[in-house]
Amino acid sequence: MTKPESEWTWKELPVGNVILEPGNASQYRTGDWKSFKPILNKELCIHCGLCYIFCPDMAYNLDAEGYFISDLYYCKGCGICSKECPTRAITMVVEEE
Amino acid sequence: MAKRVGMEVSIAAAEAVKQANVDVISAYPITPQTHIVEHLSEIVANGEMDAEFFCVESEHSAMSVCIGSEATGARSFTCTSAQGLALMAEMTYIASGLRLPILMIVANRTLSAPLSIWNDHSDAMMIRDCGWVQYFVENGQEVYDHVFISYRLGEDRNVLFPVIINMDGFVLSHVIEPIELIEQEKIDQFLPPYQPLYQLHPDKPITMGAFALPAIFAETKKAQEVALRSSMPKILEVWKAFGDMTGRYYQPVETYKAEDAETLLVTMGSIGETASVAIDKMREEGRSVGLVKIRLWRPFPFDELKRATLHAKQLVVIDRAISVGACGPVASEVKAALYGDDQRPSVYNFVAGISGRDVTPSDFTKMVDKAEIEIEEGRKDGYEIYGVRE
Numbered sequence: 001m002t003k004p005e006s007e008w009t010w011k012e013l014p015v016g017n018v019i020l021e022p023g024n025a026s027q028y029r030t031g032d033w034k035s036f037k038p039i040l041n042k043e044l045c046i047h048c049g050l051c052y053i054f055c056p057d058m059a060y061n062l063d064a065e066g067y068f069i070s071d072l073y074y075c076k077g078c079g080i081c082s083k084e085c086p087t088r089a090i091t092m093v094v095e096e097e
Numbered sequence: 098m099a100k101r102v103g104m105e106v107s108i109a110a111a112e113a114v115k116q117a118n119v120d121v122i123s124a125y126p127i128t129p130q131t132h133i134v135e136h137l138s139e140i141v142a143n144g145e146m147d148a149e150f151f152c153v154e155s156e157h158s159a160m161s162v163c164i165g166s167e168a169t170g171a172r173s174f175t176c177t178s179a180q181g182l183a184l185m186a187e188m189t190y191i192a193s194g195l196r197l198p199i200l201m202i203v204a205n206r207t208l209s210a211p212l213s214i215w216n217d218h219s220d221a222m223m224i225r226d227c228g229w230v231q232y233f234v235e236n237g238q239e240v241y242d243h244v245f246i247s248y249r250l251g252e253d254r255n256v257l258f259p260v261i262i263n264m265d266g267f268v269l270s271h272v273i274e275p276i277e278l279i280e281q282e283k284i285d286q287f288l289p290p291y292q293p294l295y296q297l298h299p300d301k302p303i304t305m306g307a308f309a310l311p312a313i314f315a316e317t318k319k320a321q322e323v324a325l326r327s328s329m330p331k332i333l334e335v336w337k338a339f340g341d342m343t344g345r346y347y348q349p350v351e352t353y354k355a356e357d358a359e360t361l362l363v364t365m366g367s368i369g370e371t372a373s374v375a376i377d378k379m380r381e382e383g384r385s386v387g388l389v390k391i392r393l394w395r396p397f398p399f400d401e402l403k404r405a406t407l408h409a410k411q412l413v414v415i416d417r418a419i420s421v422g423a424c425g426p427v428a429s430e431v432k433a434a435l436y437g438d439d440q441r442p443s444v445y446n447f448v449a450g451i452s453g454r455d456v457t458p459s460d461f462t463k464m465v466d467k468a469e470i471e472i473e474e475g476r477k478d479g480y481e482i483y484g485v486r487e
Contacts, residue, residue: 005309010316010323015257016196017317018295019304 030057034077036092038070044089051081051090099343101277106237106269107132109276110176110202113244115146116284119200120171123151123162127181128214129266130204134176156181160188160201167197168305170296172248175199178266179206179220186224192259193228194321195305198251198291199259200244201229204266205366205417207452215453216266218366218417221394222426228321230260230328231395233366237274240264242345245279245288250335252291256328263394265367267453279343287342326396349398350405351390354380358387360465361406361442363414365391365427368449368456372415375461386465391427399434406435409442413468415456416448424480432478443477449484460484 014020038051045067052060052068059074060081070081082090104112110133114122122141124134141150149166153159156177163173177185182203192199207213208220221231230250234240240262247260264270295303309317332349340346353373355361364372369390379386389405389412391398406412416425423429428446435441445468450456464483471479 005313008313008316010319013313013317013320015294015324016194016305017307017309017320019307020295022302022304 029073030076031071031073034072034075034095036077036079037072037075037095038077038079038081038090039093040067040069041089041091042067044087046087046089048086050084050086054080054084056080099277099279101275103273103275105132105271105273106240106264106276107204107271108136109237109241109274109278110244110264110270111136111140112278113241114174114200115140116279116281117174117244117248117288118172118285118290119146119148119174121149121151121163121166121173122175123153123159123166123173124175124177125153125156125159125181127156127178129206129216129270130176130178130181130202132270133202133204137174156185157188160185160192160199163199163201164188164192164195164197167192167199168195168297170291170293170298172252172291173197173199174201176202176204178204179208179214182220183208183223186227189224189227189229189259191306194317196257196321196324197259198248198257200247200251200262201259202240202244202262202264204270205263206266213452214266216268217451217453218263218426219419219451221261221263222418222420225395225426228258228325229395230256230258230325230332231263231393232261233263233392233394234269235367235369235390235392237269237272237276238345239347240269241276241278242339242343242347245284246335246339246347248291249288249338250328250332253328253331253335254294256324256331257294258325258328263366268367277343283342287339329396329398332393332396347392348401349391349393350401351392352405353388353390355387355389355405355409357385359385359410360469361387361389361409361412362461362465363389363391363406363412363427363431365394365415366417368415368417371456371458372461375458375465378458379462379465384465397430397434402431402434403438406431406442407438407440411443411445411468411472413465414444414446415450415461415464416446417450419448419451419482428480443472445472445478446480447483448481451482454484456483 336347414428
């Protein structure tokens, strides 16, 4: 597990700032970019999966009950899922820390 | 005994690239560099060299190809001049940031406008801060020698930096000089095959050229800065090893009749040879003058320059480029090197020989005359473009 970049000293950096561990972009928390987060109303959801298909960050995952849920670690809050949802089951609400 | 043959300096440079077993050559033709790649393309096409020759559509692509090939572990070479270097500038910073030991020869030429193909150092100064090791050589033999020196240095695990050999366009690139060619066995011994520290390879995927947020960018630059500065011992070591092999020893700063001189000329590049003729003449007239030549431009040899100049009363620094709105770039560096010492010589700065205008021995004498008088009269940090018609 790579440590956060704010903890690296200049002496520890690999020559040329090469990234030696493949696939570590998945550790990058793009979720903290967002100012709105998607909220799903399960009563309106028809399980069509359009949110999952359209999400540009592949942040949606299918849960055990058959609902597609946005992983807020990656969700940037773009709102495309909310726009595309045919039953308007997803609303974007202001994220408050 | 090594062979000594008369050949055009550009051809000698190309022969050196061949002897250095370069794997990838990528370049775009531009005067006065063209003869080097022209000859290399013939060598590769004739099957005399096992290398890939990439004909690209621009200098930006030439450097991009070198970055890509070097990243896979292939020894790579390019060369350019002036506007070509300007188009390539973006990629030069990337090559050094990725620590890829590419070699580039720059046949120095004036940057437009006005359009000019002749020689000065404005192109080299444009990318002064690009983070490469940068040499300024004085004659054809130095060009030939530094091809081997540069690869051995750049590829050293303690260095890993790209290297620029600056050679004056036309006055070096197009003249025929006696060049002492080194036997191939000796070169193979001096320059072993390149063993990259990291390389792009499907068996072990890594990422080169990732982005950096503000939280880590300063750390990356400090690492690069410290690494380039601390490559100085290696630079000296490689020159020493080369000298032991050939008898030709090089130094970051070289002096000529400078030890006891009150006035020192400071030059960089091929005009150093002309300046030494002027020094001989002035010495015959009993004047206390000497010459200091800067061969290593980056990392800048602050200590060596101080050792060579601090005893003098005044320095006459000749720049072959203008930092418009400031002064000559070499003079800036020289002044910065001396500023920490209370007992420091005055620095008088001439910009001379821009866009290929000849600088003769008598011009050097005139510049020394003028500087000595001006400093005597209290104008201790003069700056002017020499020889301009009023």
